[in-house]
Amino acid sequence: MKKIYIRLLLWLFVVSAGMVSCIHDDTTGFVNEIPELSIVKVKGEGVNEEGKKAYAEFMMPVHFEAEVNHSENEVVYEWKVGYVNEWKDGKPVMDSLYLVSEKPVLEHSFNRVGEFLVRLRVSDGFSSAFYYMMVEIKAGMERGLLVLSSDDAGKGRLSFCSVLEDANELLKAKKEDFDWEVWSRINPDYELVDALDMSLMDFGKYKNSVFVISKFNRCVYELEPNTLLVLRKIDLTLLVSELNIQPVALSPCRDELVVLSENGIVVGSQLTSNGLMSDAWGAKMKGTKMYQAVIWNDNDKVTQSMPVVAEDEKLVCYTNLLGKASLDSGTDFEGRRIVNFLIVGNTNLKKSLLVVSQSKNDPGKVWVTNYVSGIEALWNMEVIFGHESGEEKWSDKSYELSAPLTLTEESDMLYNTKYSNSIFYNSGNSIYRWRHGSDISEVELVTSVPGEITCMAQSPDEEYLYVGTYDPAATGLKGSVYIYKTENLQLVNSFVGVADKPLKLFYKDTK
Template sequence: MKERMRYIIIGLMAWLLLYGCIKDESSGFRTEGSPITITTEDSVYYQDFGTSVLIDPEVTQSQPDLPLAYEWKFIATDGGALSDSLRLIGTDKVLDYKFPRSGIFRVRLRVENQYGSSFKFFQVHVQAPFEQGILVLSNDQSDVGRFSFLRLKEENEVLSKKESDFNLNAFKQSNPGVTLHGLRDAIISYISQVSQSETGTGLVVSSETDQVLYCLNAQNFLIENQVDVRAYCPEMYPTTLFGSDHSGISEVLFASNDAVGNPEDIGVFEVRGFIARPRPAAYNKFDKAILGIMVIEGWSILNYVACLIDNTHSEVHSMENGSVGKWNSGDRFAGEYIVNASFLGTSGCMVFITQDKNDPSKIRIHKTIDDQLEFESGIYEYTLAKEMTLTHECQMCSNDKYKHIYYYKDNKLYRWVYMANEPKLPEEPDFEFVDENDEITCIACSPNEEHIYVCVYNPNATTELKGRLLILNADTLEVEKEYKGISDKALKVMWKVSV
């Protein structure tokens, strides 16, 4: 028993000695010599991931001409990676260092002269810089991509921020050696890259030009992995992304173009295996892919839903939970050209706007009652009195709170009351820019549906970047905030959720 107690005491003393090496803040001078004093304005620092922490201490000693040696080390204190031991990160007087991950770190500065050493300790909080806010994806005239990000604590904070609050190089900040070409889409993917039993999130980004799918950390935009689509499907150039979602399916579907920019087929990105492949079954080529979000009532589960418009065969294919082609419209649209479509809120229901192929002035409105392409029995039909304001290329954005669908053409924004007894498309814009060079390139609704995000591009803008973001009141369409010079030509604006 005494022998056992002796080993316990020895082990405890050894542990305390090791802990003291990390925690000891005392000076180590053997004689009076030339004591060193280290002072700084702060001992706690907050820094965004991807940017350098700069600590510039004032160091004095009683014999000022003695040479000094500096040693900076750190250890993570949040229990994550790098929590096992001290790591050397600098030997200069000033620390200028980018931490390898977000988290909380204890930093130790040791300054030594020929007589001994002194210590100073700091706490560094490396924050996830892109946790939540508005993300704008854009490309310049050379098709070089850009992430512009506005960090927000809550949605309405967007009304009190300034242009300078936008991070105009959010992707470059975390990936300084990588250039994005031909950005086409980005989507939050709710799947794990580790195992079937784990869940996780990431931001998947498609590059059509480079034929690459990137998996980014959803909070700091650091590239965690990527797939060269050319290695598996050389004919596929990825564009629109379709999930995956909370269902746990480990695939992200992507639409693609061929080498000359025509819609090609649907591909599958296996996130855990990091490979890309075509769908095993043959599907007709599509000419427009539309993504929506469906929330299952009572479960608070988010599902990505999507549809593929195939005007060659006047058909629509729908997909949910990674299953494409599970439902199709059959002969519902026979003889009709499908101009555009929109999901209605988070119900999974859709509305389709078509033209008669033999008489384009005849417009038909088709509504589904679910996400499985079950249609209402009635079809609303009317004859155009003026030129149609809706185009095949524009994005449609539904607002469930006000029961409106917004769409755009050139410098004009339209609001369609699709629930009206006579749901005709508007003939006149509800909002129009005075400058005809202003081009609306993409829109989105805020999650609380109080605002519409409108991205505008003007090649003659006086700002260095020619894209700007407007925050419109969803009910009155009044401009409540404008951010100038925050992007190139935007292709997508989205509320980036905290995950």
């Protein structure tokens, strides 16, 4: 029996070898070559030239069509999508992909704002090919230049110039690209009156949300990051009802909101789903000017801010760490008037608080004070003021000016690390540059603009200045925005008549 099996196996081997030899013989003739299955590109409205990125509007159908190389065999299509929750190490993190179509052309409406990964798989029974692309679903207000303004009657306005990918698109934008009816169009049920300030939350659960205060309504409006739709109206009278809070400025502080009232009281608490419900440290701070000090900003766009408040001859910083409510400058500025202040420094590890003050008796005498601190000091506020640490961590230089000081309390001060550590500030219709560390008398007038400068901000890469101006003699909308290159203050773009009197402007991005 064993011999029979062996002979049978040998016979099968010989037959197989013969078949192989027939297949690989040297005969010539017509041979059908099956082309390799491949996806060349995906095309459609909103798809970029490379076919790897597309933009579409929320709940509006997309039309994507794939260019596929294949034989005459039937091709099966499989379109899957997945919502990107976050990015880690340059890779998207998402829930599982789900099937949305098995047709050659994808017709699909995305029901969520954000980024989706789209995967196309095609197969013809012999092989398969895959194609990946990112689709960003926009509600229209994800990124761009946002301007808060007010007319002579106190009616507020939001103007917005949207961009697709980055702030550099503003350099080629036109006036017609501005939507200057954002608030009235999106939030018709909310009247925006005496809206004196707005801020972008940079930390925590409410990161990227826009907050706008209304002095008249004594409230804070929280706006959804992608649509600028009012999510809720936070009543500030619930905080300290007996203090008659009328907000004029606000600043984020980690996951808290800080509000400066017209009567000088500073209130605020952690932002919760129930609004601002605590006044635990509100009555401890008073001031006339509040500054949002950015003390940390790393490559992952994790930003940490804290409010610094000036009250005549004292500075107060708030911290909710180490059980401390706030720390102040003590008697460092006794006999002086604090003019303006800001955080300066090239890196996160070397920051300092710079303060310009002026003698109450002699306006020509000016001091420049630097509280030199590392990031640890700015975090816990232990040594930001020299008298807190017991060490001389600060410098205090006096100057006798031959001309009036151009810097005022109303000036916006911006620290720029790109070009010789410059400090830019505005006064009247002029922009001044002051090299950090130089004599304050060496401030130079770098350019003048049409109208009065009412607010300034920097582009995310600090390459450009966004300047808001107001011309009371103009017809129609009297507010404009000019963009200057910080390297040489060359004007690169202008948007004339896109707002009322600008009060605050900044570039916002939900990424």
